[in-house]
Amino acid sequence: MNGGKKLAYQQRLPLLIIIDSILILLTVLLSSYLVHDTYFTTPAIITVSALLLSHHIFSFGYKLYKKAWEYASIGELIIICKIVTFSAVSVAISQLLFTQELPIRFLVNTWILHILLVGGSRFWWRVVRDTYMSTGEERVRTLIIGAGAAGTMVARQLLNNANSLHPVAFIDDNHRKHQLDILGIPVFGGIKKIKDAVDSLSIEHIVIAIPSLSKRQLNYIFQECAKTSARTQILPMLEDLVTGKVSVNQFRDVQVEDLLGREPIELDSKTISESITDKVVLVTGAGGSIGSEICRQVSAFSPKKLVLLGHGENSIYSIEMELKERYKHTGIEFVTEIADIQDVQKMNIIMDQYRPNLIYHAAAHKHVPLMERNPEEAIKNNLIGTMNVAQAASWNNVETFVMISSDKAVNPTSVMGATKRLSEMVIQKMDQTNQTKFITVRFGNVLGSRGSVIPLFKKQIEKGGPVTVTHPDMIRYFMTIPEASRLVIQAGSLAQGGETFVLDMGDPIKIVDLARNLIKLSGHSVDEIGIEFTGMRPGEKLFEELLNENEVHEEQIHPKIYIGKTSDLFIDEIEELIVTFSLMDKKSLRESIVGLANRKKEPKEVLSISS
Template identity: 65%
Template sequence: MTYRQRLSLFIILDSFIVLIAIFISSFLVDASIYVFTAPVVISSIVILLSHHSFSIFYKLYKKAWEYASVGELIIIFKIVSFSVLFAVGFQQVLFQQTYFRLLAVTWLLHMMLIGGSRFVLRMYRISIINNSKNQKRTLIVGAGAAGTMVARQLLKNNDGLLPIAFVDDNFKKHHLDIMGIPVLGSVSRIEDVVKDYAIENIIISIPSLSKKELNDIFRECAKTKAKTKILPMLEDLVTGKVSVNQFRDVQVEDLLGRDQVDMDIQAISEYVTEKVVLVTGAGGSIGSEIARQISEFNPKTLILLGHGENSIYSIEMELRVTFKHSPIEFITEIADLQDANKMSDVFGYHKPDVVYHAAAHKHVPLMERNPEEAVKNNIIGTRNAAKAADWHGVKTFVMISTDKAVNPTSVMGATKKLAEMVVQGMDKHSKTKFVAVRFGNVLGSRGSVIPLFKKQIETGGPVTVTHPDMVRYFMTIPEASRLVIQAGTLAKGGEVFVLDMGEPVKIVDLASNLIKLSGYSTDEIGIEFTGIRPGEKLFEELLKADEVQEKQVYPKIYIGKTATLYLDEIDEIINTYVNFDRDSLREYLVNLANGKVALQQKPFMSASS
């Protein structure tokens, strides 16, 4: 129906209602005196014209009645009241008297019929939707403003979801009906409500939920077979990126990511804006996200350095499109960290102010089998980048480390620990501020457990977990990148920054949640335990006992105390590692990173050396 057709329909309907109201009133008051007399006819004309005039003034005919609320009822009250008051004035002027009983009954009927007609239209619309077939019975978690909007959208759009009930932890709303939909209790009743009302879909409609609250709700939803969806992020709703009815599946990142730590925008702007910034490993999960977030602060130049041409090309094209109206100069450098001359040339040519060193080998089992490659990339590569930064006057050098560097049992963790020692050692005699940032596992990064689990679920399972008691710390890629960027503003030189990552997560629980989020049960997919792999620990730590400092330097950020640096031993490894067999090299790296081996012992030399 076009707007003109809709307007014509409402004008005809309201005209009929006004005339019916006043003539019925005249009959009810005293038919023998009032019906078709001059006061009645003139009053009906005045009320009719006044009603349409005030309706246009208050835009009554433009209201979408499927969204009607108390505001629309107040407008109807004003229009009816003002129309009748105009009739009072005309009666007093023309007849020197006012027929109060007539106008009072007219006002009452006018109000009832106008409001009732809109209510009937709305209920007719809802009844058509409710009677449509193939709608999935839906439970809405949250009976606040967002939940009410969701219910209204579902009732209006007929898009396959039928709201049956609300649950909400606000006990004041329990046993109430909102838009005809009952609030059946708190979140703890989700399982019972789903069973009793044959619910097929659950929509979590509380945009401001913390991670812990969302976890609690999802645990209740996971007890059912209903498909769980969630309202878009609050900032996406506010900015208009998505509408309230564009629900999305609950992601494992929603459940495991910590609540966001706000960044010190002013401090970051001061040391990034209009500066030359270089990111090593810019094609990787962390490096590319650092590049994205740094670009928001408008550096003068952003240098994307990496060894893989495809990944560097991909992030370059993405940034050029995303920031096409920005004056940032994006430069790509295909370079190997192990090439000291090339690193010096790149740093010398571009003269970066800030360097984020994200390039590294990080796959634990692969590095156990190839310890010499971990030495080349994680230790030698870091030293080459750090020396180039020192030689060419970089102001701040931020190295990305890992929780596996604490009491390491793997080659990957050991080489990252030794790389931390390299940058801390460089800081002692350099004008460049060298720091390291240590955090746990990153959700969704390449080679991490979540992409593996998703592939296993797609192929029908089973999902493989090394040990039922295996636990890990997790954080999202954006938060890991924010920490790295923030650390640069806090750097005084030589620190190892550590994020308070909350409680560790059992990997078997992660696998179970991911299976349920994919729409399956653990019985359908299955979880298989394969045993701990070489170099793995059941749990990870973020700081050794002798590194712990209780005071936070920024919300959720700590600084570890400087540990003993084995710089001579590291130099010895770099100079002679090619002469040693893998088993001995692996053993020595782990022992040295844990402070158990002195340079003179050199137990890893082969007979030929």
């Protein structure tokens, strides 16, 4: 590769020197004719000699012959002006030395013609390239959203480089820019004009070039873009541009995570570090979507040992290999345990062996319809399994136990949500009777987790549709897997014992809107793929709640942490259910679980956290 580049430079260097020499000779002859009405004069001969020598010396000094002139811009023009000016000064000095005269008019004409001919020869090549030497493929008509610094940079890159995208218009909400041209490209109008611009200008591609956009603003702009048939992409993340990881013309597709109407939760790294660094951490369900991400983020805080506990050997092996490779130079000890949380004896053995300081309990059955059909398995895994891990933690003096719950535990209508609510009660009771700090973290749906709607929708779109949605009015709270895991880790560092931490997840999202966005992001139209409403499934609600109406006080005790309330605990009833559930039929068991989870008594204080 290097040899090829060197050979190309060696081939064109003599050519450029010859061309410049001819242009310099022509410059001096024309100037001499314009001033003296003759070509051969003493000043002309001295000027040619001095100008040839000085031009080539300064050209090598400023690396003029190494420039790629098909990409010439104002920077190259400035270099040419410097070379020509310094060469003119050299010529003036030579004239004084040899003739004791300074033909100012002749030198000024020479300076002007020198710039015009040498500069023109360079920029002519770019004009020829841009006008006549295209790649032969038809360029895609592109609309750039954002006429600020980033948008202008994108436009310049697309204009300067051999790119398949051809910018034809800007969109910007700044009214002062409307009807103006930037780099020869008109500003069509504001965001509301996106569809009009696409239709009237035959736009095939849209680039969102506003790095400072909030997720809410991006969602708003994307919804306007979604009204068109144009493909929509976005500028890389600002930090990636600044650090040089990607260039400004390396656009990426908009992801569904970009469209969440809330900003990512920020971590209190100092507090988290105090609770994790050089400690032994155990994660149950470590091979799952949430559990594996907790392992990744915990590892970033350098625990002494991380115990990966799970029931599925393949998923545990996968996260173990990933972490060992990523953190192989950190000194973190990664160990794995293939175990079932329903085995209380095995849980106690593991706790006794590793003596963890902190436990994140992510193992659970979470699929709502499946748990409706198998309520006994929900009891065994979600409730009894949680009790087993919690009891083993208390028996072995674990410092903090963090249980992952769900918004489906609030006023539950499903077996899955009800078993999570009963598990919350168990954890709160354990905190009251043990030295271990037991807490619960409750959040909504997680984008991309196993069993969530996103993978299902993507598979349906790949097959050509239709995308199935249970009800047109169904809404859910959503967060990304990393955000959910950050909340769990943050909660563990804030734990005093007995709290239920809940993230304010912003505005809920209609499932049908999520489906439409995914169809659009996949490069299809809703008419092409189709959306089919199948009806609500057993245990489902039209909307989920993060807290019930009596759980939150307005009093703020810490930035974004509020005092809340929760119901009293029904531990005796839960124990009775555990003893008798195997004797019940499925229908009676479902009714018992959901009924017990929804029993109400006088409220008592807990904590909730808001983002």
